[in-house]
Amino acid sequence: MSQLSVKHLLGIKDLTPKDIELILETASQFKEVINRPIKKVPSLRDVTIANVFFENSTRTRLSFELAQKRLSADTINFSAAASSVKKGETLLDTVNNILAMKVDMIVMRHASVGAPHFLSKHISANIINAGDGTHEHPTQALLDSFSIKEKLGSVAGKRVCIFGDILHSRVALSNIFALKKQGAEVMVCGPATLIPKFIGELGVKVEFDLRKALLWCDVANVLRIQLERQTIKYFPSLREYAQYYGINKQLLDSLNKEIVIMHPGPINRGVELSSDVADSQHSIILDQVENGVAVRMAVMYLLAGNK
């Protein structure tokens, strides 16, 4: 049986192209399973998984929970807001207490960059990074690649542009690593203040003009402006941002080309995307959400085999 080269999924940076291929192939098989009338398989029976969320989430958390149920795993859920973290308990103490209950795998979201990497040096359970600050969100990038492959047949050779708040986005960094490892051409587009200075070192193109970037790409992965991570003003107003970087139907129609629109969610409707684009035939946003369950099943199944 093929195995991943890693024990934890901390970031796409650590994966080989073969790891990515294995995850996406396994996810294809699980997608077929979860579309059957009986959606549940016994693959992770007797495996206990804790979902440890120190930051808010809708899609990632529910998707992991559903994926665990489909695999027959036992699960427990931890939310920092309703926990003893509020009484001053440390991250390591919190996780060690969860592990003392005989937990095999931790799915963790944390606001601090490197939090899951820190944990991986201190505990023996498998760890999946469900988003660490502005750093990586590996399962989002994997489900994005799965969705591109499903829609366009392959990721290799495709032109993918990531739009918006690249500076604060863990989705952007994980997608850049994933897309480059699979042979896609990658561009980023947004206001200069939201494009990191090091971005060229990652082998991506930079474009500041929205229309030119849309004309270049096969796939537009549009990101949310992360106001909660911005400590200074990077642009004058959301209205001005929408005027220069918002994608609407009139603009798309004027390009007269096929383009796939993606968004990791949550969408700021009327800011980075208008509703008539988010809900149009160009959009695969809800396919991304559907595919997230199969991709997370694949990741947990493969890591459980890598003790």
Ligand code: CP
């Ligand atoms: N895409 C994503 O991570 O969404 P949530 O923050 O709702 O999990």
